[in-house]
Amino acid sequence: MVSVLVRFVAQELPYRWSAEAFMFWSFCLLATASSDDVLRSRKPEIIERDVCIIGGGSSGTYSAIRLQQMNKTFALIEREDRLGGHVNTYIDPVTKQTLDHGVVVWENVSIVRDYFGHLDVPLSNVTLGEAPVSLYANFADVSKVPPDALASGNLTAGFASYLAQLAKYPYLANGFNLPDPVPEDLLLPWGDFIRKHDLGAIAFAVYSYNQGMGNVLAQPTLYVLKYFTASTAIGASTGGFVTTARHNNQALYDRAQERLGSNVLVSTHVIKIKRDRKGVEVLTSGPNGSKLIKARKLLITIPPKLANLKFLDTDPVERAVFGQFNSSYYWNSIIKGSKVPDNTSITNVDVAAPYGIPALPGPYAIGYTGVPGLHTVYYSSPYPMSNEAVKSDIVAKHSKLVELYGYGPATWTPEFVGFQGHNPYELTVSTDAIRSGFYGKLESLQGRRRTWWTGAAWQAHDSSAIWNFTETTVLPQLCQ
Numbered sequence: 443m444v445s446v447l448v449r450f451v452a453q454e455l456p457y458r459w460s461a462e463a464f465m466f467w468s469f470c471l472l473a474t475a476s477s478d479d480v481l482r483s484r485k486p487e488i489i490e491r492d493v494c495i496i497g498g499g500s501s502g503t504y505s506a507i508r509l510q511q512m513n514k515t516f517a518l519i520e521r522e523d524r525l526g527g528h529v530n531t532y533i534d535p536v537t538k539q540t541l542d543h544g545v546v547v548w549e550n551v552s553i554v555r556d557y558f559g560h561l562d563v564p565l566s567n568v569t570l571g572e573a574p575v576s577l578y579a580n581f582a583d584v585s586k587v588p589p590d591a592l593a594s595g596n597l598t599a600g601f602a603s604y605l606a607q608l609a610k611y612p613y614l615a616n617g618f619n620l621p622d623p624v625p626e627d628l629l630l631p632w633g634d635f636i637r638k639h640d641l642g643a644i645a646f647a648v649y650s651y652n653q654g655m656g657n658v659l660a661q662p663t664l665y666v667l668k669y670f671t672a673s674t675a676i677g678a679s680t681g682g683f684v685t686t687a688r689h690n691n692q693a694l695y696d697r698a699q700e701r702l703g704s705n706v707l708v709s710t711h712v713i714k715i716k717r718d719r720k721g722v723e724v725l726t727s728g729p730n731g732s733k734l735i736k737a738r739k740l741l742i743t744i745p746p747k748l749a750n751l752k753f754l755d756t757d758p759v760e761r762a763v764f765g766q767f768n769s770s771y772y773w774n775s776i777i778k779g780s781k782v783p784d785n786t787s788i789t790n791v792d793v794a795a796p797y798g799i800p801a802l803p804g805p806y807a808i809g810y811t812g813v814p815g816l817h818t819v820y821y822s823s824p825y826p827m828s829n830e831a832v833k834s835d836i837v838a839k840h841s842k843l844v845e846l847y848g849y850g851p852a853t854w855t856p857e858f859v860g861f862q863g864h865n866p867y868e869l870t871v872s873t874d875a876i877r878s879g880f881y882g883k884l885e886s887l888q889g890r891r892r893t894w895w896t897g898a899a900w901q902a903h904d905s906s907a908i909w910n911f912t913e914t915t916v917l918p919q920l921c922q
Contacts, residue, residue, distance in 0.1 A: 486725065486732035491515045493920065494724045494735045496712060497743035499527020500545075500905045501896040501912050503698050504557065505741055506705065508917060511560075516705055517735045519726055523709045526695035528903075532776050532860040533690075534813070540690040541813050543774050543860050547683035549673040549906045554684065557909060561697045564688075569681035573787035573810030577847070581790040581804055584842040591793045595643025601679040604648075605672060607639055614667055616911055617901060618881035624664075629873040632666045633659035633796060645797035650806065651678055654772030654867045654903065656824030657802055662873050668902040669868075707733070712753040715740070717891045739920060743897045745769070745866050757891070763883050766875050767899070769866030773821040773832050776860035780817050780840065781850035782808055787817075788843055803827060805836055808843065816859070822867075829863055869899040894920045 493509060495502050498520030506518045518525075530544030547568055548554045558565050578587035611628065613619045620628075627635060636645050636659075649658050652669045677683045686693055699706050710728030717723075717740065724735040744750050746764045756764070782788060787810040792800040803823030811818055819836050837855055845852040871880050888894055894916055898904075901911040 486734040487730075489517055489733055489735045491517045491735060491737045493517075493739050493741055494722060494737035495519065495741045495743065496724075497527070497897070498522070498525040498695075498706065498708065499743060499897070500529075501898075501908045502527075502741075502743035503695055503702075504909045505743065505896065505912055505917070506702050507557070507560070507698055508913070510702060510705070512921070514921075517724075517737070518702060518706045519710050519712055519724070519735075520706065520708045521711050524692070524695065525699050525706065525708070526692055528864050529691045529695060530774060530860060530862050531690050531692035532816075539813055540688065541776065541811055541816060541860075542685065542689060542691045543776050543818050544862060544864075545691055545905060547677075547685050549671075549677055549904070550682050550684045551673055551906050553909050553913065554906045558686075558694065561694060561701065563686060563694050563697055565684045566687040568683050568685045570678075570683065571681075574785040575783065575787070576810075577786060577788045578791045579788050579843055579846065580792050580800070581839050581843070582792065582800065584839075584846055586846065587791045587793055591791055592646050592798050594797070597643055597647065598679060600641060600643030600647075601675050603639065604641055604644055604670075605675055607641075608667055608672055608675070611667065614664075615671070616907075617915055618668075618884065620664075620876070620881050622879065622882075624877055628662065628664040628667070629876060630663050631659060632661050632663050635663040635666075636797070642797055646791075646799060647678060649797070649799045653806060653820055654770060654822050654864070656770030656822055656868070659796060659799060661870065662876065664876065665868065665870055669904065671902070671904060671907060673906065674904065715754045717755060717893060719892075722892055738892070740893045741916070741920060742893060742895050745869055745897065745899055746895060747866050747869065750866075759890075760887060763880070763887060766871045766880060767866075767869045768871065770868045770870075771823045771826055771863070771865045772867040773829070773861065773863045773865075775819045775821070775833075775836065775858055775862070776811075777808075777817050777819055777836070777840070777856035778815055778859045780808065780815075780856045781844040781854050782817060782840075782847075783849070784810075784814050784816075786810065788847075803832075803835070805839060808840060817856075826865070829861070832863070833858060833861065868903060888916070889919055 492514045493516040495505055495516060495518045498518050502518060503525050506516055509516045528544045532541045532543060578591060580587055636642055648670050651674060652658055652666060655661055707728055710726050713725040713727055715724050722737045722740040726733050747767050748764050787807055789807040790800050790805055791798045806820045809818035821832050821836060840856060841852040841854060844850050844854060896912045896916045898908060901908045
């Protein structure tokens with residue numbers, strides 16, 4: 443998974459506290475009996491800002507940094523105790539060696555270099571290669587797969603053919619500005635698109651890069667092309683990615699939090715949001731009690747499924763749009779003490795399935811990390827699963843593979859030293875909805891009710907693409 447200059451062209455008078463607003467929030471405070479902080483603080487601290495940002499992941503943090511650069515006032519609300527969203531970095535408690543297991547690399551493009559440069563976080567080139575020993579197995583029936591099982595064509599020619607297809611749809615690079623009618627090829631299941639355009643040589647590679655999409659062959663081609671961008675395809679074929687020089691991607695967000703200072707409220711939950719023609723009021727509960735943020739505008743960066751937006755005063759138009767979203771589910775983890783040798787990876791392959799792509803839910807691989815004693819395991823499902831169920835399946839499959847290859851007894855259980863669910867993941871809608879203009883309706887919500895939106899659902903699970911969308915599409919509107 444993978445920025446930068448706009449100006450505010452207008453100023454508005456600060457939104458003032460009113461008697462009606464006080465009555466509204468008093469009711470909210472009394473109604474929110476589950477929040478100890480709110481109950482203890484019937485009169486929340488009032489903060490006035492130009493913009494309130496909900497979500498401190500990739501797009502929310504980027505937006506805050508850019509607003510700070512433009513001398514705008516803002517508050518950034520994040521429910522976790524850190525910024526970074528899908529970034530996860532493990533730090534060995536003894537050696538202090540770092541290992542990224544969430545966002546691992548970024549595309550080597552100007553918006554990435556500019557953003558890292560502004561925060562003084564050095565980058566270095568990185569090439570994603572195979573483990574010294576790369577093994578393949580069918581994780582479902584626990585059987586070995588020959589090393590040449592996936593050798594089915596010329597990868598270089600396959601990537602060139604893919605890029606030629608992608609070039610037909612230049613509007614996919616930034617947002618979902620789809621033509622009417624939507625080209626039927628974009629609505630084909632990805633498996634059908636592969637067959638139609640003879641892309642079988644790269645099918646498994648695209649599946650491996652587009653992790654978290656659930657059963658990728660069934661997804662509309664639109665979402666695969668959005669996720670597997672031209673920059674990603676070129677990086678996958680040439681190794682042209684970058685990462686932090688110290689292999690600590692969390693450092694980007696830690697540095698951002700330092701720069702943003704008290705404008706960031708971490709470990710903070712949004713209780714209620716009220717929007718009207720005068721402005722926005724956001725009631726929060728956090729470690730330092732309740733706060734009422736009065737802002738002229740609202741920027742929401744979290745996945746816009748209705749279950750995530752219970753704090754928001756959604757209206758019928760918003761509910762009709764966001765209620766159509768489906769999603770897949772994705773987890774990343776690090777296991778310690780695996781009996782799989784440190785120099786070895788085992789990739790999940792089903793030679794009986796199209797292009798060797800196994801059915802999910804399940805792990806993608808037991809991955810090589812280069813760090814002694816540690817392996818990564820990434821896991822996806824087309825439907826919800828509990829964290830416990832995912833861990834249980836990983837442990838069960840790991841044990842059987844260890845026994846299959848003679849590394850040790852099947853009873854051996856590794857330790858999870860890193861584990862994170864990134865859910866809901868990869869928001870999609872039906873092809874009928876796409877054909878009927880869903881994304882035009884989604885785009886029409888930008889600026890409506892003093893609210894703007896950004897994040898993966900509006901672009902793709904690609905940080906550089908999200909930052910570019912935020913920079914070129916959202917911030918210019920937000921800053922008018």
